[in-house]
Amino acid sequence: MKNCEDYIILMNMVIDGEAGDDEQNELLNHIESCESCKIRFQQYLSAAEEMRALSEEINPPEELHSVIMNAVRQPARTVRRRPVIYRYIGPIAACAAMLTLAVAAISWPQLGRVGGGAPPGTTIAASYDIAATWQQYETEDSPEMGIGQFEEEGTTGISQNDGDATLKSNMSMAQLKPNTESLIDNISGLNISDKLYEIKDIGSLNGYAAYYVAVGEGELPAYALELAANVQIEANNCLVLENNSETVAEVLSGLSAAGYLIQRNISNLPEESADSTECVILICQP
Amino acid sequence: MDTELELVRRSKAGDEQAFEQLVLIYEKKIYSMGLRYTGSSQDALDICQEVFLRLFRFIGQFNENSRFSTWVYRISANVCKDAVSHRHADAMPLGRDTDDEQYSIEISDLRYSPEKQFDTIELRDTIADGIMSLPQKYREIVIMRDINGLTYSEIGEALSIEEGTVKSRLARAREQLRTFLSAIGNISPNSQSNGVKGGRVK
Numbered sequence: 001m002k003n004c005e006d007y008i009i010l011m012n013m014v015i016d017g018e019a020g021d022d023e024q025n026e027l028l029n030h031i032e033s034c035e036s037c038k039i040r041f042q043q044y045l046s047a048a049e050e051m052r053a054l055s056e057e058i059n060p061p062e063e064l065h066s067v068i069m070n071a072v073r074q075p076a077r078t079v080r081r082r083p084v085i086y087r088y089i090g091p092i093a094a095c096a097a098m099l100t101l102a103v104a105a106i107s108w109p110q111l112g113r114v115g116g117g118a119p120p121g122t123t124i125a126a127s128y129d130i131a132a133t134w135q136q137y138e139t140e141d142s143p144e145m146g147i148g149q150f151e152e153e154g155t156t157g158i159s160q161n162d163g164d165a166t167l168k169s170n171m172s173m174a175q176l177k178p179n180t181e182s183l184i185d186n187i188s189g190l191n192i193s194d195k196l197y198e199i200k201d202i203g204s205l206n207g208y209a210a211y212y213v214a215v216g217e218g219e220l221p222a223y224a225l226e227l228a229a230n231v232q233i234e235a236n237n238c239l240v241l242e243n244n245s246e247t248v249a250e251v252l253s254g255l256s257a258a259g260y261l262i263q264r265n266i267s268n269l270p271e272e273s274a275d276s277t278e279c280v281i282l283i284c285q286p
Numbered sequence: 287m288d289t290e291l292e293l294v295r296r297s298k299a300g301d302e303q304a305f306e307q308l309v310l311i312y313e314k315k316i317y318s319m320g321l322r323y324t325g326s327s328q329d330a331l332d333i334c335q336e337v338f339l340r341l342f343r344f345i346g347q348f349n350e351n352s353r354f355s356t357w358v359y360r361i362s363a364n365v366c367k368d369a370v371s372h373r374h375a376d377a378m379p380l381g382r383d384t385d386d387e388q389y390s391i392e393i394s395d396l397r398y399s400p401e402k403q404f405d406t407i408e409l410r411d412t413i414a415d416g417i418m419s420l421p422q423k424y425r426e427i428v429i430m431r432d433i434n435g436l437t438y439s440e441i442g443e444a445l446s447i448e449e450g451t452v453k454s455r456l457a458r459a460r461e462q463l464r465t466f467l468s469a470i471g472n473i474s475p476n477s478q479s480n481g482v483k484g485g486r487v488k
Contacts, residue, residue, distance in 0.1 A: 009457045016431060016456075018438050043464050050413050051432035060317040061327065064334060068309055071335045072342045073302070244368050274344035274357075277364050 002030070004037050011041045015048050209243035210272055210279035212252065216260030220283065227251050228281070243279040251281065294354050297345050305345070309338055312355075315434055316362050322429045323366040325418045336365045352443060359434065359444040363426055370422060416466040424459035431456060 010027050013019035019027070031038040220239075227247050228239035241247055252262050260283075290311065296304035316337050320330035340361050348357055417425055430436045430444065438456075442449045 008461065009453050012457050012460055013438075013453065016438065018453075040464070043468075044460050047413060047416075047460065047463055047467060048432055051417075051428070052435075054413055055318055055322075055433040058314070058318045058321060060314050060334075061331065064313055064317055064331065065309065067331060068313060068334055068338045069306060071339055072305065072309070242368070242371075271347065272344070274340050274347060274361055275364065277368065 004034060007037055011044055015044055207273050207276055208278055208280045209276040212262060212281040213284060214255045214260040214262055214281055215284040218259060221254040221258040239281040240278055243277055248279060290354055305342060312358055318433050319362055319429055320366060322417050322433050324369050329369050333365050333369055337362050356440055356443045363444060412467055412470050416463045419466050420459055420462055424455055427455045428459045
């Protein structure tokens with residue numbers, strides 16, 4: 001036999017039109033004989049009715065549509081809610097932005113701008129094994145690229161423990177030797193590469209909102225690590241962080257300032273997922 | 287007139303006018319969701335921009351296996367969560383954020399409760415505060431149901447949770463909301479008249 005608590009879900013189902021006729025009759029029969037449930041049901045109804053009326057009363061600002069469409073039509077422009085010093089530097093506009101990178105951070109227009117720092121407990125539940133081979137190659141559009149090519153394999157394994165929010169990693173990039181000459185050529189003060197890279201066998205890293213690769217040497221900057229969750233620095237593989245533009249820009253700029261080359265132009269990165277709230281920065285320390 | 291799916295397909299093909307039609311369909315809904323989620327009109331505006339930027343960017347990935355609206359609300363919920371996380375607005379929820387598996391509502395006997403005679407004059411305003419007082423996972427459920435009008439099935443799909451979880455969370459959310467309104471003194475059984483406006487009471 002049901003007690004009053006059992007009827008609470010049913011009350012909500014009736015209010016929402018999710019109950020069948022039998023269920024609805026069952027509830028109505030109960031509240032006829034239970035004054036307390038009758039009051040509760042009517043209170044739920046009152047609140048739900050006012051909620052929906054409240055929704056109908058909402059009048060968005062007149063500029064809503066134009067603000068949205070302006071943002072959509074200018075996808076390369078970083079839209080920000082709060083003033084920040086970061087500056088978007090697109091691959092094409094790289095030269096124009098060279099002088100400002102020293103003081104400005106990088107932000108990526110395709111990332112979200114709403115949100116804050118990465119929560120300290122950010123984890124990834126899955127374990128990944130990655131065998132990554134990097135290959136820089138020339139493209140038809142960029143025949144000047146590919147000053148030298150490399151293709152060396154490194155076995156990468158990232159295991160992540162979601163139980164204690166610890167990111168453990170044994171990614172080995174020691175074998176990777178990116179073309180330093182081309183990197184330097186590419187850096188030119190920007191630390192952004194427009195060369196096309198390829199990372200093989202990283203399909204298991206799919207499902208994130210965005211992917212970046214940072215190539216460089218030396219310690220990862222503490223400033224960046226403060227915003228990225230649970231990174232095992234010795235393993236030098238991944239930073240996992242919340243995918244909002246301010247946080248990502250801060251981490252990327254921290255890496256960039258530390259001499260890391262930020263790669264976005266990777267040919268075979270997994271498909272980015274609109275559903276995910278996290279992004280990944282693969283760290284390559286050759 | 288194009289159906290929504292046709293608009294989606296045209297948008298995927300790069301038709302900006304079609305995308306703008308989708309914006310017109312959803313902009314007020316997303317704004318309302320953002321407003322109730324954050325309590326801030328500026329944040330709601332920001333959320334709208336972000337949601338539609340993501341839609342614009344990722345619409346090519348929409349595989350049509352689910353309803354477009356569900357996909358829109360899923361992205362919107364993520365953006366709202368980001369916004370709330372950023373503002374730390376969820377730091378002090380009124381209710382406990384307990385596991386749904388341990389779902390249990392301590393119900394009181396309302397026959398002798400004074401709140402059943404509470405005033406309703408400021409109920410609507412108080413409800414907005416009540417929504418803000420809810421823990422995030424209850425707030426999003428209430429908003430999706432009562433503000434956006436999604437079915438339990440659609441909510442489950444948008445939030446990637448079982449329909450049973452939707453039911454239990456919604457029940458807990460409304461009970462917490464009822465408790466909040468009772469504590470404020472702005473709920474009364476008499477404020478409900480002829481069924482639920484906009485609802486689907488059979």
